[in-house]
Amino acid sequence: MADKNQQVYPIAPSANGHPRSDEESLVAKEEKRKKMIKWAGYIAAFTVFQVLVIVVFALVVMKVRTPKFRVGDGLQVKALTSEPSVPSFNMTLYAPIRVKNSNFGPYKYDATAVTFTYGGATVGQVAIPKGKASFKSTKKINAEVFLSSGSIPSGIPSGGNLGSDLNSGTLTLNSKGAMTGKVELMLIFKKKKAITMDCTMVINVSSKSVQSVQCQ
Structure with missing residues (x-):
């Protein structure tokens, strides 16, 4: 038999008044994953740009032509x-x-x-x-x-x-x-x-x- 003095604590409501669900947690994880993919894309694009700049610099600027x-x-x-x-x-x-x-x-x-x-x-x-x-x-x-x-x-x-x-x-x-x-x-x-x-x-x-x- 449960102790009469034992208190039962309710689940803390979310900001909108509803209990936090597993579905909301999955949505947050998905958004985080999309952000990581976006940043990875930015980094990859910047890296490609840097490589192109170096290649153009080497082929055009640093190339020695005969006067x-x-x-x-x-x-x-x-x-x-x-x-x-x-x-x-x-x-x-x-x-x-x-x-x-x-x-x-x-x-x-x-x-x-x-x-x-x-x-x-x-x-x-x-x-x-x-x-x-x-x-x-x-x-x-x-x-x-x-x-x-x-x-x-x-x-x-x-x-x-x-x-x-x-x-x-x-x-x-x-x-x-x-x-x-x-x-x-x-x-x-x-x-x-x-x-x-x-x-x-x-x-x-x-x-x-x-x-x-x-x-x-």
């Missing part, structure tokens, strides 16, 4: 005298030298020289001082160079026919050069890059003008 070294647009004949019967020529060129850097860091290059040739023989040279092409920009070096066939033995270079070329009214010249330097990325990483110039220019002797310029 370009060439005679730019604007090459001009400032003075030209020629004598087909000798044969000989003297010429002063305004030569805009360009170092194009497409990297996300500066290209610091050493001093070098650009040699101008006719028929394989050197007819002139211009010095290029050491310098820097800033990131994603082109370094402009404006120079004048004097070219003369007087440095060619007997005035006729091997592989060329100066007299015939002067009579035809056109001279084909070449400019060549080699440049060494380093591309700097993030002020930490340095990558050596050697670049070369190989340009061909056609000079119209009659009009004393540049007919065409092509660089490889």
Whole structure:
């Protein structure tokens, strides 16, 4: 027989006045599970985003491209005298030298020289001082160079026919050069890059003008 003095305590009502049920507990657990899945999705998406950023950074920003070294647009004949019967020529060129850097860091290059040739023989040279092409920009070096066939033995270079070329009214010249330097990325990483110039220019002797310029 139960003790008459034993008290029976009722089940505590919930906030809405109804007893808490197992169903309500399951709903709370389900909501908690959904929240965990949602946060896991956020973390996974953020991780994928970070990986993509790193991959793009490595492929685009940190990729070292070879700069370009060439005679730019604007090459001009400032003075030209020629004598087909000798044969000989003297010429002063305004030569805009360009170092194009497409990297996300500066290209610091050493001093070098650009040699101008006719028929394989050197007819002139211009010095290029050491310098820097800033990131994603082109370094402009404006120079004048004097070219003369007087440095060619007997005035006729091997592989060329100066007299015939002067009579035809056109001279084909070449400019060549080699440049060494380093591309700097993030002020930490340095990558050596050697670049070369190989340009061909056609000079119209009659009009004393540049007919065409092509660089490889």
